[in-house]
Amino acid sequence: MAITIKDVAKYAEVSPATVSRVIADHPKISPKTKRRVRKVMEELGYYPNFQARNLVAQKSKAIGVIMENSTTLAFQNPFFPEVLRGISVSAHQSQYGLYLSTSATETEIYEEVVAMTQGKRVDGIILLYSKTGDKVMDYLLENDVPFSVVGRPYIQPEAISFVDNDNVEISKQVVHHLITLGHRNISFVGGASDFIVSADRLNGYKQGLKEAGIPFTANYVVTQEMMEGREKQAIQQLMEQENPPTAIVTHDDLVAYEVISYLEDLDIAVPSDVSIIGFNNHTLSSHLKPPLSTVDISIFDLGVEAANLVLEKIKDDKAAPRNIIVPATLIERGSCQNL
Template structure:
């Protein structure tokens, strides 16, 4: 005979309503009671019928996850599995599942988000990027569905729940680290300029140069739009300048890997001939030869907080928007040298 919620309540010495609230991870139930009820559930082999409960509560018990690219491309970047690990940890604690976007273009992703919201497939959405003029973020701001963002929104950030690093200051400190090693000719190889993180890191780069009296050289600033799929040639031209850079700050570790490969083709050695530093501290970075200096941006924590923000809004719609800044740290390895 199947174990019922009443059996769990009797064994735990609580009411069936309390068991239901524990299953829903209601914040009004104490941690002690939750632990006791969950132990009894496990002991009796009780598994809640979430489908039936969700139909009654009109909830999907699911969070939508929206990536900047199709799932296939996104998972090539180690950032996304790690941020999803943080989201999954928090979602699992509240017994939520995840629904990943699979669109391959901006139009497909936007349509998918509309279907998620209007079809009530999810109770909330986590947007894993922040982009200028993004129709997905504009729609989320209008449709009333709880959502959070990984990254600082470009418009009205105080009205949106988001989690981010201090990307301006992080980039500034990275450039200052290279200056402390004696570098004056520092290039920046950035990402697409319609992403807020790219703009913030470029701003930090320029601020550091300005505060140390180092002129900004236009030819040292290379972004995705300028490269237009010709990354190898862009790096060749950068290193062929009359005064080539002695150090390069890259948008993230993935870009650093590519740049190092192009430099090797040009027989330019890291760090003997040029220093290089990235962002994100992917697991493979410490295993490169030489190991890559990088900024650890606490990717797992970004995901964890993003999930907390949207779950809090799902539980109580009156909660005001919150902005969380996650700490970062510079990791010095072998890809940078003192001049």
Template sequence: MAVTIIDVAREANVSPSTVSRVIADSPRISEQTKRRVREVMNQLGYYPNFQARNLAAKTTQTIGVIMSDSTSLAFQNPFFPEVIRGICVSAHASKYGIYFSTGGTEEEIFQEVVSMVQGKKVDGIILLYSRVGDRTMKYLKDENFPFTMVGRPYQYEDEISYIDNDNERITHEVVEYLYNLGHRKIAFIGGNLDFVVSIDRLNGYQKALEKLGLSYSEDYFIRNDVIKTNGMKAVHQLMELNEPPTAIVAHDDLVAYEVIRYLEGLSVQVPGDVSIIGFNNHALSAYVKPPLTSVDISIVELGLEATNLLLEKIQDSEAAVEHYFVPTKIIERESCKRITTKKKRE
């Protein structure tokens, strides 16, 4: 027969309500009583029914985590395990569980979020992306349901709590870094412009070129859909230009790995013929050939701080809207080199 709260109360010589308060870690119960009751719980093998307790308290002690793609596809990107690691650290510290979305399309993800909200399956939600015109984000905002975002919202920025990197600024710094290495012909590859992170990085690239007196050329920009569907041909055309780039900014490390593979197939050396830099600083970036220079965007911290913001909103529905950027840093490795401009003979 299963051990009940009454059995624990009888053995500990306290009332069942006292046992319940010990389980809830109530400050009204002395530490001495808590220790005695917990010892009895361990001796008898009693495990509190947190699900029933949460139902009574109208809480699930669970947060929903929504990715931009199906779970199986998302986990192919090293970004997601890292950001989820940060979420888990914060959630575990506050005794919260995690409910992952499993939808495979935008519509399926939207319907799953509606089910989470209407079915009261979670206390709050973290969106691990920011998409242009995202109906899921608008639904959560309109429902006044607790949620936070990893990424700057495309709309309603002053009404939504979020954590992000200053993607425009750091991309500006990346271009300046390459410029200071002597590069003047700098290309930009990848980035789905349905997502705000891609828009911000492209804007940072373009503004940096303008500031440095370099002209922007569409020939130096390969879009995400092109690199995915016909990457080898696109990179080949890029390197066959009359003035091919001497440096490439890749939207993230995964794109950089892919581009390096294409360049290798074209017998173009990195960094001998062209330098390349990515974003995210995945663990693999130190071990690819050549080791990739990349921007560390503090992925774990993104997840941790987004969860902290969400828990504040869950605990206080009147909590102020907050948003801030976590630190970023260029990690120099071997995929970028300094070049010198040959002086013309007089």
């Protein structure tokens, strides 16, 4: 015979209502009572029917996680499994599951977010990106859907809960680091210009040059749009300039891997011919030859905080938006040479 909530209440010497509140982790139930009830639940082998409870409470106990593109492409980037690991840890502590977007295009992603929120499949949303003119962010804001963002929102940051690194400041630090190594011809190979993180890192690069009194050279900047379909040619043009860069800052470690591969094809060695540094500190970066200098942006912590922020809004719709800046750390390895 199945164990019921009444059986737990009887053995724990409390009311069924108290057992129900313990299951819901109600703050008014004392820690001592919670421990006693949970111990009895474990001893009796009682498992709450969360699906039934959620139907009554009109809660899904799930968080929607939206990536910038399809899951097939996203999981090729080590950033996403690691940020999801952080989100999962926080969600698990609050007994929430995750609902991952599987759409491929911007239109499909938008339609899926509308369907999952209107259909009550999720109680809140985490956006793992921030880009200009994003219909999804506009929709969530206009419809008072609890959500948080990994990245600085392109609109109304004071009204949106988000977690981010100080990408402008850390990019400046990267440029200053290269300057202290003697470099002045410093290039920036960036991501898509409509993503806020790309814009912030490019902005920090420019500020770092300006603070050092080094003129900004537009020919030293290569964006994702410029490289699309002609990546090797773009790097070749960069390195065949009259004054080629002696150092390259890349938007992401994955971009650094690609650039290093193209440089090898051009018989340009790292770091003896050109120094290179990336962002995100992927696991593979320390195993390259030479090991890649990079910026550790604490990806796991970004995920934990993003989940905490959306859970705050889910549990209290009047909770004020919060912005969290997670520290980033420059890691010096063998891909940068002192001139």
